[in-house]
Amino acid sequence: MRGAVSRAILLRTALAVLALGTAGVLYGFPLYWLFVTSLKSKAELFASSVHLVPHNPTLAAYSSVLIERGFWVLLKNSVIVCFSTVVVTLVLGLLITYPITRLPVPPRLRVNILIWALSLRFLPPIAVVIPYFAIVRTLQIYDQPIALIGIYSLFNLPFAIWMLKGFLEEIPLELEDAALVDGANRWIAFWRVLLPLAAPGVMAAGIIVFTFAWSEFLFALILTATPNSQTFPVGVQGLVTQFEIIWNDMAASGVIAMTLPLVLMVIGRRYIVAGLTFGVIREK
């Protein structure tokens, strides 16, 4: 009896290890391969046999992408666009969520705003970008960062609203009331009391919006044309669809594209799932 139970447990553990191990390899290997390819030299690319481990790793592909191809400009554009998007989205998000969580507004208005924000999440970007493209050309902001900042802010606003609402709700109203009784006005109570308390949440929302904007490709592909405003993903795509693909450069560009989000993820890891599910799933 005892033996049967422990054998069952052993079997189950073995199965679990096997399944998790397989998943680990399936997840790890493609990323490993991307990294290894990015470290290859041009000579090794055309070697007749493919090595699964790098021989003579080199950073040549990275300097080729960033400097010789001038992609550092695209990286700079990406940072500018994403950072501006974060600022616009957070300001708009706070302007909307502060009243609906801290001030007396009719419950129906509050619910309608939240549902409307959620519905924006279902909006298919391709259907929006077709008319947006026409507007951008009319306003003569085609191929300018501002065109991207505008549409990114709009598409990230739903996340921001739901996340900020969640964070603001958790802060007791009494804290602000105490400041108000002490003679502070609403602005000071917001700036000195509420915002410092909400700062981690606002930061988290900012990180998530930054990551999403960083990954965005469709709008950037359509609304930009030159290194004047092209973001990094557009550059990556340019390397992929070339007639002759330079594999190590392409891989290096992929590694560069995913580095910043991964670093940010380490900081904001507790909030990623909350952001993706509009705050329904909260990590402790």
Next chain:
Amino acid sequence: MKAARAGRRRLSRDERLAYMLLLPALGAVFVIVTIPFVLVIIQSISAEDGTLVGFRNYSRALANPLLYDAIRATGVYSLIVLPTEILLGLTFALLVHRTVRPQGLRAAIYVLAILPLVVPPVAIGVVGRLVYAPSYGVLNVILERIGFVHHEVNWLGDPTLAMLAVASVDIWQWTPFVYLVLFSGLQTVPRESVEAAQIDGADWWAQFRYIDLFYLRPLFLLIVFFRLADVLRVFDHVFILTGGGPGTTTQLLSLYMYRVEFKYFDSGQAAALAVLVLVSFSILYRLISRALPLERT
């Protein structure tokens, strides 16, 4: 008594402030959202030169067989990707929940599962190329080395394989999302009911069927909502990996619309498609969002 004279009651200072903050912000967003809608409707009933042509663009859009190819491709893609991701995600959530006990290991799995979620789809497309590409893809190299195949498999050139390749990239990236949602759902299952069931002799299937599933059910809806919203808009990694080919087999709806507008420069038809998609998506949204377990108060 004063409250009874509501209607004409003056707004309190706080209420005034609320509207002063909300109106400009919401107004700006509303205008920014609405202008494109109005514009796309006008565009959809106009010819290139701006003359109104009624519903001609719509009938052209609907008569185009490529539209139905795109809808079919999107349908096939969703039907491969959604069930696979949900089943795999559920399996792993249960597996880790039941067998992995050390908190440190759970935390490590959590971080690893988040990893793919923040990788830009473009970069994932690049990874897909490195894996599947003809003559350089590492998958063929590995399969040949272990003697599984003896001549090169053209993963991106065969209609069925290309669809599977494109879907596999989606599954790779988004199964962890399903896992994370369901795993955190499993943490809310009260230990007492599990223990009670175990005392009653419930095996793991009964535990899952009668206890876990009860707590997970609302989360499945949530997953379907968010995944559907994303699956129906998929563009990036498919564009990088196959560009819609071979032929039009992986030309999903958004790739098709992109092509109509920016490759065929048929803005009338593209606008008509955009309106049709917006209308059908808002109907779909209404159907799904009612059932969502979001807190709405």
